[in-house]
Amino acid sequence: MVHREAFVAGLYFILMIVLALGAFIITRSSAARLAGTATIHSRPTYHGLLAAMQVFLPMLAILFFGSLLATRFVEQQSLAAMDPALLADELHRGAAYRDIRRFAAGGAVANATDGLKAGAATFAYLNTLTQWAIAGIGLSAGLAGLLFGLRTVTAEFRARNRFERIVAALLLACAGLAVLTTVGIVFSVLFETVHFFQKVSPVDFLFGTHWSPQQAIRADQGGASGSFGIAPLVVGTLLISTIAILVAGPIGLFAAIYMAEYASPKFRAWAKPILEILAGIPTVVLGFFAALTVAPVIREVGTALGLNVASESALAAGLVMGIMIVPFVSSLSDDVITAVPQSLRDGSLGMGATHSETIRRVVLPAALPGIVSAFMLAISRAVGETMIVVMAAGLAANLSFNPLDAVTTFTVQIKTILVGDQEFDSAKTLAAFALGFVLFFFTLTLNVIALAIVRKYREQYD
């Protein structure tokens, strides 16, 4: 059964490619023959490409939309035979439909009812039928496209222009898909966030100073209302990100200046890739480096100085995270500094400026927009980073500005909330969406600020 479905789909794909290729070759040669006798507007290849598109795109569209429609239709029809009482809500419908499919595929279903058997029969029948229907319609469309392509091979037909338009449309479709996906994710998170705010007041959420969602695991347990004040998370996130950018900002920027302005091409050729490898180290590895190497060192030093240091500290996580994001700052900054035109440097040096004066007064201001975006990218990475914080800074939601305390962040809490079995409707689970939304809002704000800075201080050069 499953094999047959895969077989039909595979066959369809192969036919689609074969037909498109065939359309290309046939139409091109037909156009080439025409070109031998008359001057034609478009080169034969464009006629071929256009014909191939006219075969390929309709077939793909029919497969995609046909399958969507068919799935809906088959589900509806198969469930029609079942007792409506069993299909009270979405969850039950889903379960019943799964049973039907399993039964139809010959699997065992405990106490199968007559309704279920009837449903399974309908399913098997309609499923096959729709599949063949889609395949049949698709193939006819493909053949029609081929014939149409052949018919349009005339001297004055503007195949090149039309093909260009199809390419533009395809590119637009891809761009649209990316944008739509983003919008979809934002809206689904927003939707659950609104849901959450029906259970917990936004004021408590945004301004509360106590975070402990753990009590409310199941409704029947005592003390079902957790507290959802995000202030400790905001402080923790800001604290760790600030430490990280204080580490990565200067190191990354100075490294970039050295690479772009002072380093010999040879040194640059091997140092730059090595620096970039740093960005590829899995954060889990950095996380246990932070927890097992950096944190103990910090604690020992702190204790020696008579300070009270938690075994997991914001400082350890921030330092290691800073090292992690150095390449984000340095690599991008290096690129923008290198892109500053040599003529500006010559102009400054020709005025009697030293190399470092030239960098400070001409090169860096000219590269500023790029450097700002490098920093913003790095900060976004730091804010979104989870693993290092989980391992090195702990889970304790302390409202503390002390870098030597254990703190927690947005991402860590989202992860903690969603690990393990959850009741989907509880305030605790929904809190993850609210946190995600705030986090998203935060990075969005960062990006907007960065854009504004870049606009304001952009120093145009050519």
Added chain:
Amino acid sequence: MNSASILTAEAPNAAASAGLAPEPKVVARNVDVHYGEKHALKAVSVDIPARAVTAFIGPSGCGKSTFLRCINRMNDTISTCRVTGEITIDGQDIYDPRLDVVLLRARVGMVFQKPNPFPKTIYENVAYGPRLHGLASGKAELDEIVERSLRRASLWEEAKDRLGESGTGLSGGQQQRLCIARAIAVSPEVILMDEPCSALDPIATAKIEELIDELRTNFTIVIVTHSMQQAARVSQRTAFFHLGTLVEEGATDQIFTNPRDRRTQDYITGRFG
């Protein structure tokens, strides 16, 4: 090689015969430049007179820019470039290791082929050099330097109401005049101009040429140009370069009406090859 050494002996005679007897500001003797393996400039010797305009002409790739960049040691910024021989300004060897190249470049300003204003305001562009070298003791003095430089570069009238706007927002010709204003703001003794009008239209070119003629009273100017007419219009002395050698140097009138070398003759009459 041979002909070059003969010509260097002749060069001072040429000056004398033109009746100029100029006091030399920049003196070059046997300057050789290599870019890695490439021998770009061969035994160039020339005297550049003070408070006059000297034009360098010659076919593309003959080493005009290379020689120009030797005079303010901009070639130092090219790692493969090696300069030998002697260049003096007012009798002082500029390749002396004890000489501070930063101070040299403050004395020898440069204007480039393509206008390259900094991406800063017009005011900041002109104030760049004076700030760098601490030439102004206060805001008022700096304002004065900026105004004086812009006036001399005949950009003041067009720019006085938009000093706070970006220098890159000016037109090409205005940008080039801004670069000239920037160069003269530090009161250099010598100004080197490498094809300063090649990116400009005839009107802007005429303005710059007028400007060069005015600047001549205070500065020693060396200009590289591909336009014979321009060399004839603005310069008092002309030097013709060919394949890395200085073929002929003399008063502009003499070079254009009565060249002594056949190659010079061919080049200025456009019969080159």
